[in-house]
Amino acid sequence: MTVEEDKPIGPRSSKGERTRGKLLQAAKEVFEENGFVEARISDIAERAELSYGVFYHYFASKDEIFREVATYHEQQLGTAVLAEMEPVDGPADTVVAARLEAASRRYLVEYRDEVRLMAVIEQVSRYDATLHEARMQRHMQYAERLAAAIIELQSHDLADSAVDPTVGSQLIMAMVTGFAEAWFVQSRVDCSFEEGVLQLNRLCLNALGLSRPAPGE
Numbered sequence: 016m017t018v019e020e021d022k023p024i025g026p027r028s029s030k031g032e033r034t035r036g037k038l039l040q041a042a043k044e045v046f047e048e049n050g051f052v053e054a055r056i057s058d059i060a061e062r063a064e065l066s067y068g069v070f071y072h073y074f075a076s077k078d079e080i081f082r083e084v085a086t087y088h089e090q091q092l093g094t095a096v097l098a099e100m101e102p103v104d105g106p107a108d109t110v111v112a113a114r115l116e117a118a119s120r121r122y123l124v125e126y127r128d129e130v131r132l133m134a135v136i137e138q139v140s141r142y143d144a145t146l147h148e149a150r151m152q153r154h155m156q157y158a159e160r161l162a163a164a165i166i167e168l169q170s171h172d173l174a175d176s177a178v179d180p181t182v183g184s185q186l187i188m189a190m191v192t193g194f195a196e197a198w199f200v201q202s203r204v205d206c207s208f209e210e211g212v213l214q215l216n217r218l219c220l221n222a223l224g225l226s227r228p229a230p231g232e
């Protein structure tokens with residue numbers, strides 16, 4: 016996936032934006048291969064086939080370019096997941112549950128496809144306040160949409176009324192995001208992709224008192 020960014024830093028010319036884009040894409044590849052600590056600005060410049068000085072024309076530091084690469088992908092991930100949560104017409108018991116399942120699946124797909132970068136983001140976000148804040152904003156957007164879905168289910172007497180929507184949404188978010196890291200980054204889960212998605216969705220829906228049978232049951 017090519018990294019692009021609308022924020023203008025450096026020349027606003029098309030050539031300047033292309034150069035900046037090359038640096039961002041090169042940085043993504045270097046961070047994926049070497050991790051944050053071992054990645055060097057000279058590696059990024061060399062990968063982009065640009066000089067060391069050109070790098071500093073666009074970015075002040077390795078930290079800055081990593082934050083931009085990471086934030087872009089966090090936003091892409093958030094947009095993809097939130098798209099699955101958009102309200103649609105239909106019976107609440109099937110439509111809302113299907114939206115929750117689709118959002119969890121999409122998160123796992125996007126995370127798996129960018130796992131090398133996500134592994135670095137997981138590590139750096141634990142001590143970088145700026146990146147941590149960007150991740151929390153994405154998490155809160157999803158949690159708010161999820162809380163609204165829980166309220167909708169409860170209004171139709173389909174979900175456990177004792178579940179606090181705000182707390183419940185955060186717990187489900189923690190389950191989804193923690194599972195993704197344990198599965199794809201830490202390799203602590205050994206199952207097929209479909210089985211992992213099925214198990215996660217069953218637990219999330221059961222937690223709300225809205226269980227659904229597996230396909231074919």
